[in-house]
Amino acid sequence: MARSRENRKIKQHIMEEWTGKVFTSLCIVLLVVTIFSLVYFVATKGFSSFIKDGISIGEIFGGTQWKPEGEPPFYGALPFIIGSFSTSIMAAIIAAPLSICAALFMVEIMPKIGRKYLQPAIELLAGIPSVVYGFVGLSVIVPFYRDIFPGQGLGIAAGATVLSIMILPTMTSIATDALAALPPGLKEGSYALGATRWQTLARIVIPTTLPSLMTGVVLGMARAFGEALAVQMVIGNAPHIPRSLFESASTLTSAITLSMGNTVMGSPQNNVLWTLALILMLMTFVFVFIVRCLERRANR
Known part of the structure; x- marks a missing residue:
């Protein structure tokens, strides 16, 4: 049995x-x-x-005019590419210092207050729909820029500001995990040698966790690069290269979402929009590749 x-x-x-x-x-x-x-x-x-359709690569990647219904038609996507890179890079520049400082506050400076109040508030931002960010940006940020700077307030600056708030939770969470995983012996050794807290943070903690911190920045840029609705509401959606941060511009995602529903499947304009989608997908692969390289460097 x-x-x-x-x-x-x-x-x-x-x-x-x-x-x-x-x-x-x-x-x-x-x-x-x-x-x-x-x-x-x-x-x-x-x-x-x-x-x-026989459209040349130089016309799409180097052309500055977007007139798909003109005679002859122009399919220059350079303004959209510049708009996407400008907003995502500027958003990362704004959000990166804020996220790193917030992570340092929550992990190194005041962990009890940071984990109890600041971290839930930052994580709450991740659950807000993008249309809410766009509406707030259209109601608050655009009038603010319009009152201070010349122009209508719509442009890359407004789009980057909205995106920086959207990617802040992602970057802060990754930075917090990176700082929390740091071996305590490094900091204790620094304090034993007579270093102050700020010297330890600046010369030991941040340089050691820099690859992981940059991973959060790259992931934030990847999300900002592919965001559509929030940017579309505040950037102005003008298909030209802006001469300042406060002029209307457009991005790859805005061009796709605004035009895809008004085209016939298989038409040259529809195929060019799919080319823009292919550019977005390839840029996603590039961001993933950069993250993998940073992870390998962090593990060494």
Whole structure:
């Protein structure tokens, strides 16, 4: 009896193990097929503008005029590319110091107050819909810039300000985890040598965790680069290269969301919009590659 029960338990254990392996394998296969199908679909649609419609790469990446319904049509996407990079880089420049300082406050300076009050407040920002950020930016930030600087207040500055608030929770969470994972022996050794708290933070803590901190910055930029609705509401959506931060501009996501529903599938304009989507996807891969490189550097 005892041996039969043991055999039954062993068979049940083997069956559960194989069931788990089959289930996880199917999930992995489904995930890989989905990712490759998505990449293949966007790539085939994106390359159609070059292969099928005969539009040159230089015209799309170097052209400054966006007139798809003109005679002749122009498909210059350079203003959108510059707008996307400008808003995401400026948003990262604004949010990076704030997120690092908030993480230092929560982990190193006043962890009890920071973890109890500041961290829940920052995490609350991550759950706010992007349309709310866009509406607040349109109601508060745009009039603020309009009263202080020349112009209508719409532009890269307003879009970058909204994006910096949106990516702040992501960057702060990653910076907090990086600082919390730092071995305490490094700080204790610095204090034992007579260094002050600020000297320890500036010369030991931040340089040691810099790759992980930069990972948070890159991930924040990746989210800012792909954001559509919030930026679309405050940037002005003008298809030209702005001469200042307070002139109306446009981004890749804004051009796609505003024009995709008004085009015919397979038309040259529709194919060019898919090319813009392909650029967004390739930039996502670049951001992921940069994050992987930073993670390898942090693990050394």
